[in-house]
Amino acid sequence: MDIDARIKRRQRQNDGPQLVRDYEPLSPVAHVEEPSERGPVFERLLDHLDPVFEGELPPNAYVSGPFGSGKSAVVTALFSHLQRLSTETQSVIHTSTRAARPTSPGFVYIDLRGTNSEFSFYRAVLNGIVDETIPEHGISTDDLRGRLHDLLCDSRTGVVVAVDHVDEPGGVDASELVELFAGLPSNVSWLAIGRTPPEECVLTTYTATTIAIERYRRQMLVDVLMNRASDGLVQGGLDYELAREIADWASGNAHDALAALFVAADGAARADRRRLSEADVRDACAEVPEDSVSLGRVLALPTNKQIVLRELVDLDEADRASVTTTTETISAAPAVELSSGTVERFLYEMAEVGIVERVQSATTDGKGRPPSRLDPRFPPTVFRRLYDLDR
């Protein structure tokens, strides 16, 4: 960078603070410690978990709600508080020795994104119970299950395991989850969380409680946006009116609303403005796909798949004309060390589970099956930033 540019930057900074102070609070993936807008939902969850405060295990339960209704936000917040509480009171099993005498159940939160195998599931449970970190290799799945049995059978009170994102495409579905829990002792109570409505979900035949969470009301969503904006943007960066506009457009989906805010903020920041404009918001909303896939899912993908996606979102139209040319361009990129066969398979696999969408080309050049273009089903700007941010 030359000296002029350095000076310019200083001048700009002295003009006033940048629009975006911190991208983190704007991220649709980030959950805050205290989601203040969902008080009643907390109450319902606490009602269900009530036996815990008597040292008893609650029954199994299923929490359902549409995309972006705050299920994960609420459960992760609640469980992190409960965990803290039970560690403070020394009530959970802490070590693998039997010295500790638990008087209240332990709490484990598991995100099924990224735990696709039997092994990784039991490993996650065990990790949530003991202090030490369980190795990822060199120990068999059966050994893991064995250790869990030993530990839990020694524990008088057991654990409550929250399992988030049940039934996602390509992930663990309801019946597989039942199988997994069948491999654990009976003093494990689960709290499953998913989008499938309770009446369609087989899990409810194993639960005493189902808790349905509704989508955000408009006003609540506006509050969420204003709160996040006040954490991530410079003061006055987001007008109340624009927050309402985003909330209206998102119709109760907090994920999409935050994604739009993120994109809009990014756009305004690039244009070197100090506040979001009407046009920023409009463009941002247009960038978020109609039926978008959660960025949480995208960012939970294995590293190499994310690398492929990172390249994909930068390709121009010509390079995305077919899966074949997309594959060629991506595997030629310096950042990609995969064989083209693998890149291609990754692309198809991600299309299969809805991370990207295959759009069949209308133009047929006579020869062979018509090619498909791959469209990301998430806002590229958000993915780009969040991906680049933690490299």
Place this chain on the structure above:
DNA sequence: GATCCACGGGAATACACGGATG
């Protein structure tokens, strides 16, 4: 030495089209 799982690589299958065939 044991274990899990990511990769590679290729085989099998599906699809679209034009032209041949009955």
Place this chain on the structure above:
DNA sequence: CATCCGTGTATTCCCGTGGATC
């Protein structure tokens, strides 16, 4: 005209190997 066939491409499926980790 309906159906079959061959060709070229797209898509799916499968499984062994080896890297990484303990």
